Amino acid sequence: xxxxxxxxxxxxxxxxxxxxxxxxxxxxxxxxxxxxxxxxxxxxxxxxxxxxxxxxxxxxxxxxxxxxxxxxxxxxxxxxxxxxxxxxxxxxxxxxxxxxxxxxxxxxxxxxxxxxxxxxxxxxxxxxxxxxxxxxxxxxxxxxxxxxxxxxxxxxxxxxxxxxxxxxxxxxxxxxxxxxxxxxxxxxxxxxxxxxxxxxxxxxxxxxxxxxxxxxxxxxxxxxxxxxxxxxxxxxxxxxxxxxxxxxxxxxxx
Amino acid sequence: xxxxxxxxxxxxxxxxxxxxxxxxxxxxxxxxxxxxxxxxxxxxxxxxxxxxxxxxxxxxxxxxxxxxxxxxxxxxxxxxxxxxxxxxxxxxxxxxxxxxxxxxxxxxxxxxxxxxxxxxxxxxxxxxxxxxxxxxxxxxxxxxxxxxxxxxxxxxxxxxxxxxxxxxxxxxxxxxxxxxxxxxxxxxxxxxxxxxxxxxxxxxxxxxxxxxxxxxxxxxxxxxxxxxxxxxxxxxxxxxxxxxxxxxxxxxxxxxxxxxxxxxxx
Amino acid sequence: xxxxxxxxxxxxxxxxxxxxxxxxxxxxxxxxxxxxxxxxxxxxxxxxxxxxxxxxxxxxxxxxxxxxxxxxxxxxxxxxxxxxxxxxxxxxxxxxxxxxxxxxxxxxxxxxxxxxxxxxxxxxxxxxxxxxxxxxxxxxxxxxxxxxxxxxxxxxxxxxxxxxxxxxxxxxxxxxxxxxxxxxxxxxxxxxxxxxxxxxxxxxxxxxxxxxxxxxxxxxxxxxxxxxxxxxxxxxxxxxxxxxxxxxxxxxxxxxxxxxxxxxxxxxxxxxxxxxxxxxxxxxxxxxxxxxxxxxxxxxxxxxxxxxxxxxxxxxxxxxxxxxxxxxxxxxxxxxxxxxxxxxxxxxxxxxxxxxxxxxxxxxxxxxxxxxxxxxxxxxxxxxxxxxxxxx
Ligand SMILES: Nc1ncnc2c1ncn2[C@@H]1O[C@H](COP(=O)(O)OP(=O)(O)O)[C@@H](O)[C@H]1O
Ligand SMILES: [Mg+2]
Numbered sequence: 001x002x003x004x005x006x007x008x009x010x011x012x013x014x015x016x017x018x019x020x021x022x023x024x025x026x027x028x029x030x031x032x033x034x035x036x037x038x039x040x041x042x043x044x045x046x047x048x049x050x051x052x053x054x055x056x057x058x059x060x061x062x063x064x065x066x067x068x069x070x071x072x073x074x075x076x077x078x079x080x081x082x083x084x085x086x087x088x089x090x091x092x093x094x095x096x097x098x099x100x101x102x103x104x105x106x107x108x109x110x111x112x113x114x115x116x117x118x119x120x121x122x123x124x125x126x127x128x129x130x131x132x133x134x135x136x137x138x139x140x141x142x143x144x145x146x147x148x149x150x151x152x153x154x155x156x157x158x159x160x161x162x163x164x165x166x167x168x169x170x171x172x173x174x175x176x177x178x179x180x181x182x183x184x185x186x187x188x189x190x191x192x193x194x195x196x197x198x199x200x201x202x203x204x205x206x207x208x209x210x211x212x213x214x215x216x217x218x219x220x221x222x223x224x225x226x227x228x229x230x231x232x233x234x235x236x237x238x239x240x241x242x243x244x245x246x247x248x249x250x251x252x253x254x
Numbered sequence: 255x256x257x258x259x260x261x262x263x264x265x266x267x268x269x270x271x272x273x274x275x276x277x278x279x280x281x282x283x284x285x286x287x288x289x290x291x292x293x294x295x296x297x298x299x300x301x302x303x304x305x306x307x308x309x310x311x312x313x314x315x316x317x318x319x320x321x322x323x324x325x326x327x328x329x330x331x332x333x334x335x336x337x338x339x340x341x342x343x344x345x346x347x348x349x350x351x352x353x354x355x356x357x358x359x360x361x362x363x364x365x366x367x368x369x370x371x372x373x374x375x376x377x378x379x380x381x382x383x384x385x386x387x388x389x390x391x392x393x394x395x396x397x398x399x400x401x402x403x404x405x406x407x408x409x410x411x412x413x414x415x416x417x418x419x420x421x422x423x424x425x426x427x428x429x430x431x432x433x434x435x436x437x438x439x440x441x442x443x444x445x446x447x448x449x450x451x452x453x454x455x456x457x458x459x460x461x462x463x464x465x466x467x468x469x470x471x472x473x474x475x476x477x478x479x480x481x482x483x484x485x486x487x488x489x490x491x492x493x494x495x496x497x498x499x500x501x502x503x504x505x506x507x508x509x510x511x512x513x514x515x516x517x518x519x520x
Numbered sequence: 521x522x523x524x525x526x527x528x529x530x531x532x533x534x535x536x537x538x539x540x541x542x543x544x545x546x547x548x549x550x551x552x553x554x555x556x557x558x559x560x561x562x563x564x565x566x567x568x569x570x571x572x573x574x575x576x577x578x579x580x581x582x583x584x585x586x587x588x589x590x591x592x593x594x595x596x597x598x599x600x601x602x603x604x605x606x607x608x609x610x611x612x613x614x615x616x617x618x619x620x621x622x623x624x625x626x627x628x629x630x631x632x633x634x635x636x637x638x639x640x641x642x643x644x645x646x647x648x649x650x651x652x653x654x655x656x657x658x659x660x661x662x663x664x665x666x667x668x669x670x671x672x673x674x675x676x677x678x679x680x681x682x683x684x685x686x687x688x689x690x691x692x693x694x695x696x697x698x699x700x701x702x703x704x705x706x707x708x709x710x711x712x713x714x715x716x717x718x719x720x721x722x723x724x725x726x727x728x729x730x731x732x733x734x735x736x737x738x739x740x741x742x743x744x745x746x747x748x749x750x751x752x753x754x755x756x757x758x759x760x761x762x763x764x765x766x767x768x769x770x771x772x773x774x775x776x777x778x779x780x781x782x783x784x785x786x787x788x789x790x791x792x793x794x795x796x797x798x799x800x801x802x803x804x805x806x807x808x809x810x811x812x813x814x815x816x817x818x819x820x821x822x823x824x825x826x827x828x829x830x831x832x833x834x835x836x837x838x839x840x841x842x843x844x845x846x847x848x849x850x851x852x853x854x855x856x857x858x859x860x861x862x863x864x865x866x867x868x869x870x871x872x873x874x875x876x877x878x879x880x881x882x883x884x885x886x887x888x889x890x891x892x893x894x895x896x897x898x899x900x901x902x903x904x905x906x907x908x909x910x911x912x
Contacts, residue, residue, distance in 0.1 A: 011342020
């Protein structure tokens with residue numbers, strides 16, 4: 001019991017309202033029949049939802065985002081798994097330090113990451129290419145994958161690995177046949193988080209790509225800034241609905 | 255078990271290398287960025303000796319000063335207002351655990367799950383629909399709103415770890431609800447409030463996407479300014495200002511971590 | 521000397537809205553005045569929801585001033601709920617709750633002349649011992665000098681002077697318990713509520729604190745309402761005990777009453793140990809009746825209330841009052857199934873027809889009393905007045 005006043009409830013309600021209002025306000029805008037972003041007056045249309053199926057613009061960007069997200073998430077998960085299993089197996093004296101070092105980039109301001117990656121990609125000639133974008137996303141994502149996989153490893157019984165080795169498995173065999181299968185849920189979680197993060201990454205993406213390689217967030221950005229395209233509202237609604245579905249799905253699992 | 259086997263278990267070169275490689279991979283871009291901010295030459299690729307001249311340029315640049323000032327003012331106000339909201343929300347949701355607590359929690363953290371670009375679009379559309387002209391005010395409102403979830407989580411965690419009979423004990427000892435809150439609940443929440451505020455402050459200070467969309471023509475913040483500078487080309491000045499932002503974030507996170515540790519000892 | 525530490529006549533908190541009808545100092549003059557009274561008290565948690573749970577069912581209770589009163593019952597029976605209703609932390613669902621004559625049912629905790637020692641003490645972790653003890657006095661707006669004087673007295677009272685400037689998290693359970701006690705006593709409440717204050721302590725300390733609490737209550741003259749699930753604790757400390765089971769008040773009385781004259785199977789079983797045997801009334805004449813026990817025979821016992829011939833009752837006999845003898849004697853018989861040596865006594869487990877019984881013999885087979893081994897047949901004797909007749 002933390003105070004009997006209603007003030008807390010009032011603030012909670014107001015905060016919730018502020019947070020949800022814009023997300024809800026976007027919905028009617030996506031049904032406008034007009035060519036520019038506006039509130040529909042009586043007439044509704046699905047034309048901007050259909051516009052998303054244009055293979056040259058929106059579909060192409062969704063494809064690019066998907067490709068980048070799959071590549072980045074697989075690479076980031078593999079790297080994070082290698083790093084985490086390495087630490088878990090060898091337990092070096094510097095283990096805690098190394099883990100801290102890998103997690104620390106989480107606090108780097110997005111703009112600093114963007115400038116740094118822009119600088120790096122410019123030097124190696126990968127600016128505005130799919131490999132360059134994947135590299136950038138991997139750098140941004142790896143710390144989060146490491147958190148998920150270290151969590152799974154910390155729940156793993158060390159004796160499992162010893163038993164496998166005792167039964168004559170080589171180190172590689174024990175990793176692929178004992179450790180990895182046992183942390184498969186952690187690996188999946190790490191991969192999924194990476195996928196989502198890469199799919200929606202925008203602050204760095206906007207800096208390091210945009211002419212040849214246009215991801216979905218980048219196209220939203222451009223179409224909003226350049227010509228107030230209502231398709232932006234339509235795709236936003238789709239993403240909000242998708243997020244809600246994911247949350248509901250996770251809730252119903254637990 | 256033979257010693258050979260034991261050694262084999264500990265010394266496996268591949269993974270050690272991978273671990274170190276991972277760290278190098280993560281830090282290379284930032285380290286290079288920081289190093290070249292101290293370059294004496296104009297080039298961002300050729301080293302011409304150590305110098306602080308780019309930092310001097312940054313500090314002398316009126317536009318950067320204005321942008322930085324805007325960023326700090328917005329971050330201070332946004333973090334403070336968001337913390338007040340978050341405090342009220344945390345008290346309400348932890349109180350009513352059995353009722354709407356679960357739902358309130360989902361609502362308050364929902365914006366953390368939605369892609370940032372979508373939140374940005376939604377905020378912009380909302381401001382346009384309501385008819386608020388874009389500028390400093392819209393940046394501030396947007397920042398207050400997206401900071402609430404970040405301020406909320408540490409405060410809620412702190413409140414949940416607090417002994418729920420303490421306010422009862424205060425009331426038992428003749429404290430009115432207001433006095434009990436001020437003398438007991440609030441002091442015990444201070445570590446949560448501080449980390450919530452700092453987190454909100456950092457998030458506000460660093461934000462680029464939402465700010466850029468709701469800023470309108472006039473107003474600018476430090477991340478927006480850096481983006482503008484970068485579009486004109488990479489200069490060591492950009493390196494210097496980016497490095498400064500990184501330093502600011504690191505210091506704030508360190509402070510927050512130290513305060514968290516002190517709070518736990520308490 | 522200690523008597524001076526707390527004034528024997530607790531005055532009500534100055535700005536408390538719960539002004540008592542009895543004037544300060546009147547408590548000892550009217551030792552039989554009522555400190556707390558609940559009438560037809562019901563408490564339902566989550567009223568109207570599917571998880572509605574009735575924690576207290578029509579409880580009527582009257583607690584006298586200056587009494588050490590104990591609420592005793594198994595875990596989950598509603599003791600804490602009753603205490604929280606008295607303290608104002610929980611709203612009652614129906615009924616009334618009076619403290620020194622005033623209906624406090626709708627008053628918040630801060631308006632009641634009552635203080636509480638919480639189950640986990642609930643000491644304020646960011647305050648020193650001194651500040652914790654001073655808190656209630658400060659909230660009452662007492663002058664600084666008086667606050668300081670009282671805090672010093674309290675520190676002496678609970679022997680915590682050395683720890684006055686320490687924080688609670690650096691102290692042991694026993695020390696925290698003393699601080700919680702001092703904090704609750706400092707505002708000189710008219711009623712002190714204690715929720716299992718000894719349960720977190722180890723056995724030695726618990727036994728020591730029993731005596732301390734009891735003498736503290738006598739010295740201060742404050743009415744204590746003490747909650748425990750430990751029957752030994754309740755019998756040792758209390759002037760009167762209320763036994764609660766599953767939200768029902770089972771019996772109220774002195775420790776002797778409760779132990780010697782249980783009025784229900786629950787009380788007979790929960791307080792100490794009892795053999796409970798189903799029986800039928802065979803014959804009833806005045807204050808005595810004869811009871812048939814299936815596969816066992818007939819026994820005589822005094823009765824307190826009217827019984828009908830053929831009525832179903834339960835007989836309760838304490839193990840130490842069941843006397844075993846050699847089989848040549850007349851009357852009920854049993855077979856020893858097990859013998860357990862307990863040091864100061866020997867316990868026999870017996871079977872008589874379908875009944876399993878326990879008998880405890882203080883010195884076992886040593887000195888005079890006969891000892892028995894598993895398999896032996898024994899005759900059962902009952903000390904006069906040892907059989908209690910229970911109707912429920
Ligand atoms: N806040 C509550 N909400 C719902 N049920 C409760 C609550 N508090 C206690 N109960 C239930 O009421 C009953 C009595 O609880 P309590 O008074 O704490 O018992 P005791 O102190 O005797 O162990 C228990 O069954 C408990 O589960
Ligand atoms: Mg209890």
